[in-house]
Amino acid sequence: MIAATTSNLSIQTPKHGQTGSATFQQIKERYQAAGQGHLLSYYDDLSAEEQSHLLQQLQDLNVERVNRIHQKATTCPSPMLNNQAALLAPLPEECFDSILEASSEKSQEWQTIGLNQIAQNKVGVILLAGGQGTRLGSSAPKGCYDISLPSSKSLFQIQAERILKLQRLAQQQPDAVANVTIPWYVMTSGPTRPATVAFFQENNYFGLSSENIVFFEQGTLPCLTFDGKIMMESKSQIAVAPDGNGGVYAALRGSGVLANMAERKIEYLHAYCVDNCLVRVADPVFIGYCVQKNADCGAKVVRKNAPDEPVGVVCLRNSAFNVVEYSEIDADVAHAINPKNGQLSFGAGNIANHFYTVDFLNKVESFEGDLEYHIARKKIKSLDFQTGEVVAPKQVNGMKLEMFVFDVFPFTERMAVFEVDRREEFSPLKNAPGSGQDCxxxxxxxxxxxxxxxxxxxxxxxxxxxxxxxxxxxxxxxxxxxxxxxxxxxxxxxxxxxxxxxxxxxxxxxxxxxxx
Missing domain, CATH: 2.10.10 (Seminal Fluid Protein  PDC-109 (Domain B))
Known part of the structure; x- marks a missing residue:
């Protein structure tokens, strides 16, 4: 089994007073220059081991990048603040198709194309599985959750068995390779990594070969005060949080997963979130549609139930593909109707279900500095630098910065948007048992x-x-x-x-x- 990993704060234990090639004084000067010198305020109170632990974190953290991200996130105005209708446009017809409107012949054509790509071992799957089941009343990773099917299968098992079945279907294609495999790249978070790996091992990888399951970790970013100061959870530990599902792109690169894909000669990826029990993993119809469109990036969407349904919409913003949150769309725009089909002009509901070429994933690094980070204001338990005590705040006191997986859409050259039947492909698991919706x-x-x-x-x-x-x-x-x-x-x-x-x-x- 390949077990890749990535983290913005990889912790080692160097010799006291020195970390890697940087000395204490060098690190101190670097952080003071960056306006983050407070992180060493209690250095002298720490044991030698704790000092080494802290210094290694500071050595590994790109503090200048953190400052740049904070600056961009807090100073760049949202493009939706003014003149909303003028900034938005419906999806171009040439990049959009619907399985709800397609003929059975067309659907079969897409499926055949997709199965042929799978049969040539050109398709892999990225699973975004960093979330815990906290809102479901479980401390386990969400993929371990049992939704009380008669079989008691977990979400992980359901998805693994879909991969197994699809491998067998593709194996029946006339030009299939001797051993059809769909590599499964499973992104965890730091807290969910051990439990996720253990769950797969305990269940014998659900019948899949362990060699074709690659675990890697979502990246992290420091938690920040509203004026951009890095927070600490103790005198020797920086407070960090996952960098959002959009962190998958840097994680793929930093963990060696992209290199693994190149080694396997993978060309196309299907990416999805673990909490959709109806997801068609490595869907050959979706793969085939995007390949036929020569797309470098694709998105599955579902038709909005109503203009005010609280779901993000895939559309054009400033002439570029994007996902616009429902709260950012003016009511008149949300109710606009396409006269050609009588459907909502802005009705392509985002379900975080994507297609990529490996070439596109490799290009993300070139425009990563232009990607948008989003601010999540939170109550963050942290060190009070005046008292030296760790405080659990009663009010919002800081921010976590995160990127969304769709933030790369504006940088695509050839986008494909594919509408699917919500009943057949989208049933998210978000809420606690008994809540009556998405539960x-x-x-x-x-x-x-x-x-x-x-x-x-x-x-x-x-x-x-x-x-x-x-x-x-x-x-x-x-x-x-x-x-x-x-x-x-x-x-x-x-x-x-x-x-x-x-x-x-x-x-x-x-x-x-x-x-x-």
């Missing part, structure tokens, strides 16, 4: 309802048994991804036949023996 119960419901549609769409009938305790109106019918990735392969077994719930189908043989 474990709705995730479970959406998967089970999809599996009912799998049966009914090919002419089968689902009979709800008396002992089926339906949740949110979803019959208890679960079909393993190892049986069907997106509904394929079921028609010859269930067409014209019935299946009774509750039932969990693990294999095609179980399905054959269950229909009547």
């Amino acid at each position: 474990p119960e709705t995730s479970r419901r959406d998967i089970l309802q999809q599996h009912v549609r799998f049966i009914e769409s090919v002419g089968g009938k689902v009979v709800v048994g008396e002992d089926d305790k339906q949740v949110y109106g979803a019959p208890s019918l679960e079909i393993s991804p190892l049986v069907s990735y997106s509904g394929e392969g079921l028609a010859e077994i269930v067409a014209g036949k019935s299946i009774k719930t509750p039932i969990t189908i693990h294999t095609l043989e179980e399905l054959r023996s269950s229909v009547f």
Whole structure:
């Protein structure tokens, strides 16, 4: 197993008074020049080991970069502050297509293109899995969460099995290589890394080869006061926070993942967030669409339910592709209708589901300095430099700076936006059990309802048994991804036949023996 890692603050233990090639005095002068000399205020109070620990952090931290990021984030005005309607434009027709409007022939064409790329081992997957399940009442990484499916599968297992099934489908392509593999690049955060790796090991990598699962860490940035001073969580430890899901680009480069992709001759990547239980991992239709469009970057979107639905929209801002938050869109603009199709002109709801060429990912470094950082104002437990005590504030006292994964969109040369069916591909897990929206119960419901549609769409009938305790109106019918990735392969077994719930189908043989 490859286990790459990246961090802006890699901690080592050098000799006292010296860290790497820099002496204490050199570090002190560098930080004083940067206006961050306060970080050494309690240096003399520390043990030799703690001093070394602190000095190594300061040596490794690019403090000048932190200052530049803070300066840009706090002084560059939002382009949405004035004249909103003039700055926004709908997506150009030539870069947008919808699976909801496409013919079955066109969909099949895209799928064939995508499967052929997978069959040539040209496709990899990036999983953004740094989040913890805190809001779900769990301290484990969110991917470990069990949404109470009949099979009790975690989000990680569901997604791993989709990769396994897709590898098998691609293996059937006429020109497939001898061993079709889809490398899975799993980005964790520092706190979730050990538990994520352990969960994969305990579950035998869910049937995938450990050699094709690459773990790497999201980067961090120091927490800052509102005047740009770096905060500390103790006298010897800088306070840091993850740099947002947009930190994936620097993490891919710094951890050696891009080099791994080059070694494997990967050309295309599918990237997604762990909390979408319906995600079609390495979706061959999406891959095929973007490849046919010769896109360097692509985004899956869903059609907004209403003009005021609180979701970011993929559109043009200042003539460049971007995601504009719903709160930034004027009401008149949000309600505008495209006369050609009667749909919202700004209705491409962002779901953080992307396509990239490896060439594009390698180019990110060249424009990284122009990317936008966003301010998240937080209550941050930190060291009070006047008293030397660690204080847990009752009010917001600082900021965390983060980048979003879509912040690279303005720098694409060939963007492709692909609208998919929300019912089939998007069910986020954000909220606590029992909240009624984007929660474990709705995730479970959406998967089970999809599996009912799998049966009914090919002419089968689902009979709800008396002992089926339906949740949110979803019959208890679960079909393993190892049986069907997106509904394929079921028609010859269930067409014209019935299946009774509750039932969990693990294999095609179980399905054959269950229909009547």
